Amino acid sequence: MNTAIIYYSKHGTTLKVAQMISSKLSTENTLIDLKINTTPEIEKYDSIIIGCSVYAGTSSKKMKSFCNNNIEYLKSKPIGLYVCGMEKEEIKQREELERAYPLELLEKAKSKQFLGGEFILENMNFFERMIVKKIAKTDKSILAINHENIDKFVEEFIL
Numbered sequence: 524m525n526t527a528i529i530y531y532s533k534h535g536t537t538l539k540v541a542q543m544i545s546s547k548l549s550t551e552n553t554l555i556d557l558k559i560n561t562t563p564e565i566e567k568y569d570s571i572i573i574g575c576s577v578y579a580g581t582s583s584k585k586m587k588s589f590c591n592n593n594i595e596y597l598k599s600k601p602i603g604l605y606v607c608g609m610e611k612e613e614i615k616q617r618e619e620l621e622r623a624y625p626l627e628l629l630e631k632a633k634s635k636q637f638l639g640g641e642f643i644l645e646n647m648n649f650f651e652r653m654i655v656k657k658i659a660k661t662d663k664s665i666l667a668i669n670h671e672n673i674d675k676f677v678e679e680f681i682l
């Protein structure tokens with residue numbers, strides 16, 4: 524069994540979460556950065572996990588295109604879908620997850636979760652820092668990866 528974990532990460536959190544998921548799976552895993560490899564050979568994998576992050580309520584266009592371009596193949600495989608973000612309200616977290624991926628994939632996914640995120644100020648550009656300081660009302664980095672949800676995500680995925 525081998526699993527591809529395909530992620531799109533701006534500042535590294537979605538990658539970090541991909542690594543955490545990978546360390547909890549007993550399959551042979553390959554992490555694929557969609558920024559570098561825009562057309563991964565997904566046919567090589569028995570199962571596929573897809574992760575991206577949310578900015579201003581929306582996820583990466585490249586990840587959406589990747590999902591739409593490969594939708595029939597992805598639907599034929601065991602898949603897991605996750606998003607990283609700092610939204611605190613559960614209803615909004617679910618909405619962000621549902622906006623990030625096509626409905627057909629969400630319906631088919633073995634596991635789908637909002638896995639939390641991080642605000643790491645030193646990784647952000649000036650404008651991002653300004654926005655975060657305003658919305659999160661902090662001038663310190665915040666680490667809020669949801670480890671409990673990662674465990675749930677993995678449990679559901681391997682069932």
Ligand SMILES: Cc1cc2nc3c(=O)[nH]c(=O)nc-3n(C[C@H](O)[C@H](O)[C@H](O)COP(=O)(O)O)c2cc1C
Binds near residue numbers: 537579640650652654
């Ligand atoms: C400018 C900015 C806007 C953001 N907007 C959202 C948002 O609308 N919803 C959300 O859940 N998280 C939001 N976030 C939090 C990011 O999703 C979070 O920092 C995530 O960990 C980033 O993951 P990445 O480094 O893999 O891109 C925002 C972060 C920044 C810097």
